[in-house]
Amino acid sequence: MARPDLFDGISEFLAVVRRGSFRAAAGELGVTPGAVSQAVQTLERRIGLPLFHRTTRHVALTEAGERLLGEVRPAADAIAGSLSNLASLSSKPSGTLRLLTHPIIAREVLTPMLPAFLTAYPDIAVEVITDTKRHDLVESGFDAGIRIGEFIDQDMLTVRVTPPFSWVVVGSPAYFAAHGRPTTPDDLAHHVCLRFRLPPSGDLYRWEFEREGIAVAIDPPGQLTSDDSALLLAMAVAGLGLTYASSQNIRRELADGRLETCLDNFAPAQDALYLYYPRSSRLQPKLRVFIEACLRSMRERSRG
Template identity: 45%
Template structure:
């Protein structure tokens, strides 16, 4: 026996509205026999007679009228909800939930959010700035922004920036006191500032290239933090060397607060990508964000800072 509490309610509402099994069947595109059978099963399941039937007319019983009075507003709400659902298919609407690392939040989202809100005021934004790896589906998110190298292979990824240049940097005061490293291996004798991703057990290893071979240096950090702004503030204050993306230290390099070392040994790294599961890419709200973001970034020259 089917215990679905909604069985027969569609037929009940149609008969109650039209006061006819024949007209209800026409509206539902089924036979009058099918409608009659559904109503009998509903009455049997509830143990209540819902209609008085004669050869000439169909009328609600007192119990049927009470049920109809309760169900009719709910049915209208359901119809309105389904009509509203069409809006999600046809135009950007709803809430767009994004995750991004703090670096790209400042670099990409701060200028993009006003543009997107102006273009699509009916779309709400819910943004989580998080440097850890995030499972979009488990977290209920529509899309994320991450470095290309950290994106799972089963995701669709749209490039947002050119490959990124990273640098080992320190303050003039630090270099005046400790000198400058000449090669990556010299870092073992320097004060270094470590960055730990929230889900990582050890600090980020610094990446280098020499003679076409990539290698990393595991630093013995004198200070390890999980916030890049705090790490760079420590570097500006002369506490040690930091491994930073050039996009986050543009002003520091221009003002001389930080200086680069070991630049010939540092290769370009993967740029930022917008990524999402394939099933979400047809959402108008996400499609609108992708189109606006890629257009704006192209107008900025790919956000590459030489």
């Protein structure tokens, strides 16, 4: 036998109290007076006590009705208030936006745009977690993440938040003057390479190229290995070797001549950084305005 819904008849009971009659309560609820009466009678049978004194002209609460009203109405008001507060979230950007990304990506994408975003939306708190591990967004309680496109699960919605970039081998003018330039990926075996070790696995990152449409991955020799890409970049600028990086992360060094690229004809297909999020998050106002802010920041930086 199915268990009765504990809330059956409560809405009708409260409507009769508010309106003072079964007919007026029916008008408020959009049902017939008979449906309201039947719901209240069902509630009375479940309780085992009458809730109203009924006459042809008046409806008044019994002692049991007064007690039920005193205990139920505060809870009903609290529920109504909670629903109203939740409804406001659907129209006003507010709440906490939890983001998952990589430390390098946080500096690249979030550092330029967060000051203006936080100023424009004081009711949104942003929590940024930087981690090199892959996490399930939903299971870990994140609203969205930012990653390189090829590493994003296919069931996620995505928005590109950086211009396309290339993966390139770079060195300083001083290094090239002293050691020459490699002309093919195979030449890297005769150069000093600065290698990146992937946290948390500890695997060495293989340098990826394309030769006649075929993907090639090389583990070049190197005197310095680190899981800190900023350190490797600084050492490349200092002329200590070649390193492998995204053109997005080294655009300033390329622009001012501290670094130069080589092996450009073997660069793999371009990639980009994407904001990704589950379908269940797509209607959240806080995420919608954050996406708009990321796109606006990308356009401004592209013009600059």
